[in-house]
Amino acid sequence: MLASLAIVIGSLILIVSVIVLNGASSLSLEMLTQTSEGSFYLGSGGGFLNAIVGSLLLALPATAFAFIISVCIAMYLQKEFIPSRFSSFIRICLDIMWGIPSIVYGVFALTIMIALGLHGGSVLFGIFALTLLEIPIITRSVDESIKVVPHGLKESAYSLGSTRFETSLHVVRRQAMPGIVAGILLGFGRGIGDAASILLTVGDSNYFPTSVLDQTAALPTIILNLAGMPEKTVQNKAYAVAFVLLLIVLSISILTRYFTKKSSKYIIK
Amino acid sequence: MSKSAIQIETRGLNVSFHNSPVLKDINIEIPAKQLTAIIGPSGCGKTTLLKSFNRLLEIQEDVKISGEIIVDGKDIMTSGLNVPDIRKKMGLISQKPYPLPMSIFENVAYGLRIHHGKNPKKVEEGVHHCLQEVGLWNEVKDRLHDPASRLSVGQQQRLCLARAIAVKPEVILCDEPTSALDPIAAQQIERLLLKLKKDFTVILVTHTLRQAKRVADYVIFLYFGMVVEHGLADQVFNDPKSPEMKAYLSGEIS
Numbered sequence: 001m002l003a004s005l006a007i008v009i010g011s012l013i014l015i016v017s018v019i020v021l022n023g024a025s026s027l028s029l030e031m032l033t034q035t036s037e038g039s040f041y042l043g044s045g046g047g048f049l050n051a052i053v054g055s056l057l058l059a060l061p062a063t064a065f066a067f068i069i070s071v072c073i074a075m076y077l078q079k080e081f082i083p084s085r086f087s088s089f090i091r092i093c094l095d096i097m098w099g100i101p102s103i104v105y106g107v108f109a110l111t112i113m114i115a116l117g118l119h120g121g122s123v124l125f126g127i128f129a130l131t132l133l134e135i136p137i138i139t140r141s142v143d144e145s146i147k148v149v150p151h152g153l154k155e156s157a158y159s160l161g162s163t164r165f166e167t168s169l170h171v172v173r174r175q176a177m178p179g180i181v182a183g184i185l186l187g188f189g190r191g192i193g194d195a196a197s198i199l200l201t202v203g204d205s206n207y208f209p210t211s212v213l214d215q216t217a218a219l220p221t222i223i224l225n226l227a228g229m230p231e232k233t234v235q236n237k238a239y240a241v242a243f244v245l246l247l248i249v250l251s252i253s254i255l256t257r258y259f260t261k262k263s264s265k266y267i268i269k
Numbered sequence: 270m271s272k273s274a275i276q277i278e279t280r281g282l283n284v285s286f287h288n289s290p291v292l293k294d295i296n297i298e299i300p301a302k303q304l305t306a307i308i309g310p311s312g313c314g315k316t317t318l319l320k321s322f323n324r325l326l327e328i329q330e331d332v333k334i335s336g337e338i339i340v341d342g343k344d345i346m347t348s349g350l351n352v353p354d355i356r357k358k359m360g361l362i363s364q365k366p367y368p369l370p371m372s373i374f375e376n377v378a379y380g381l382r383i384h385h386g387k388n389p390k391k392v393e394e395g396v397h398h399c400l401q402e403v404g405l406w407n408e409v410k411d412r413l414h415d416p417a418s419r420l421s422v423g424q425q426q427r428l429c430l431a432r433a434i435a436v437k438p439e440v441i442l443c444d445e446p447t448s449a450l451d452p453i454a455a456q457q458i459e460r461l462l463l464k465l466k467k468d469f470t471v472i473l474v475t476h477t478l479r480q481a482k483r484v485a486d487y488v489i490f491l492y493f494g495m496v497v498e499h500g501l502a503d504q505v506f507n508d509p510k511s512p513e514m515k516a517y518l519s520g521e522i523s
Contacts, residue, residue, distance in 0.1 A: 079328075079329075079330055080328055083330065084330060150367065152363050152365060152367045153367045153369070153370075154328065155320075155325055155328070155361065155363065155367070156361065156363065156367040156368075156369065156429070157369065158325060158328060158353075158356060159323055159325055159356050159359065159360065159361035159433075159442075160356070160357070160360075160379065160380045160383070160432065160433070160436055161353045161354065161356045161357030161380070161383065161384060161436055162353060162383060163353050166383060170369075170379065171369055171370065174369075174370040174371065175370045177370075265416055266370040266371055266372070266416045266417070266418065267370055267418065268367060268368060268369070268370050268417075268418050269418065
């Protein structure tokens with residue numbers, strides 16, 4: 001037991017401290033407030049504000065789309081709507097989707113992009129790839145939280161004369177809220193941190209994207225580019241970016257805890 | 270029993286779960302504005318019978334129901350009927366109270382809003398009236414917006430009753446409503462049911478014979494999915510006809 005605890009906590013501390021030690025020292029205010037300059041990857045000045053903005057512009061809409069689709073799927077998976085042999089089949093499909101490596105989603109989005117005659121990457125197809133990536137994560141999380149809503153609670157709602165829609169919207173949704181919130185933030189966390197799915201679809205840019213068809217930089221992809229450079233100072237920039245990404249993910253995790261707690265106030269046990 | 274006073278009638282009602290029969294050929298009449306107790310040993314189909322009256326069995330899988338259930342002269346099993354409208358006529362109080370995951374106020378307001386309009390003033394009056402009716406108003410008037418889950422179990426059960434009558438049903442279906450409660454809370458519920466039968470038809474599933482004896486006007490005795498005996502409470506309790514009912518009354522089977 002102690003060994004497993006040591007492995008888990010030890011590797012967490014190791015990863016975080018390497019990133020913080022290397023990242024925090026090379027991070028400067030300039031890097032957070034300026035966009036990249038021409039040869040950012042070669043060690044010249046400028047910052048990566050464009051990548052922070054780019055990442056948010058990819059992950060936020062993707063999470064919103066994935067959430068809307070996921071909640072609909074998850075509500076529909078319940079036994080009031082379809083027989084369980086169908087829903088368990090759909091659940092297996094979702095689990096397989098969850099297991100698909102994100103690069104495959106990237107290649108898939110790229111294939112569609114090329115078929116449409118678009119080249120060089122765009123925010124739009126990055127969002128598309130991330131949405132696909134997040135759907136199984138959010139759906140399964142929301143689904144699990146809806147599945148455990150007590151049968152008696154649903155019966156209560158139905159016997160008040162609510163329709164299936166009213167029951168899902170007003171009663172089941174409230175009871176499942178902590179799981180739904182957790183699902184959204186889990187999906188967002190995965191979306192903002194994933195490099196492979198956007199590697200082939202968003203391209204790169206030194207500026208803020210101004211339309212959905214523009215290319216953009218994103219945090220995971222610039223980490224990849226920076227870390228692959230031979231110069232030590234440039235590699236350290238990768239740590240700085242990783243540090244920022246880590247902070248974003250950490251704040252999401254804190255937000256999750258806060259909102260889960262807040263939304264469980266009315267839960268019936 | 271005069272014909273106009275029948276609230277629910279079943280004709281040849283059969284229910285099976287996963288192909289095993291739970292209720293077999295049930296033919297009963299339930300009088301309006303009276304308290305009917307459904308009694309019988311555990312697992313004999315009491316709850317199933319109760320939940321067939323508002324078509325609540327259908328939300329489970331693999332249920333087969335056949336026969337007629339006539340409410341207000343109409344067979345509610347006819348296909349194409351709007352099921353929420355059928356359920357609206359019958360409030361349900363379950364064994365373990367399940368308040369909705371909302372505030373105390375919203376629990377009662379929910380049914381009012383979905384069926385009787387959203388006018389805030391009317392909703393507020395309705396909530397007040399229903400909570401008064403179940404004797405909960407004075408206990409909760411200062412914390413109407415607290416989560417309903419913070420109430421005691423007995424209070425939650427009365428809240429469920431208030432929530433049910435807010436919809437203005439004709440029938441109140443009670444599935445062993447006192448079995449999870451302490452004796453004082455249980456007595457409160459019993460008294461409420463006796464009070465409510467003036468305005469509603471009350472159907473009470475109970476496995477305590479003493480409770481049935483205290484409150485019932487009319488009794489239905491189920492045994493292994495069949496109605497063995499039914500009739501006025503006095504008659505069933507004092508002059509049982511069937512050997513099963515006699516055995517149940519004497520405590521040989523429970």
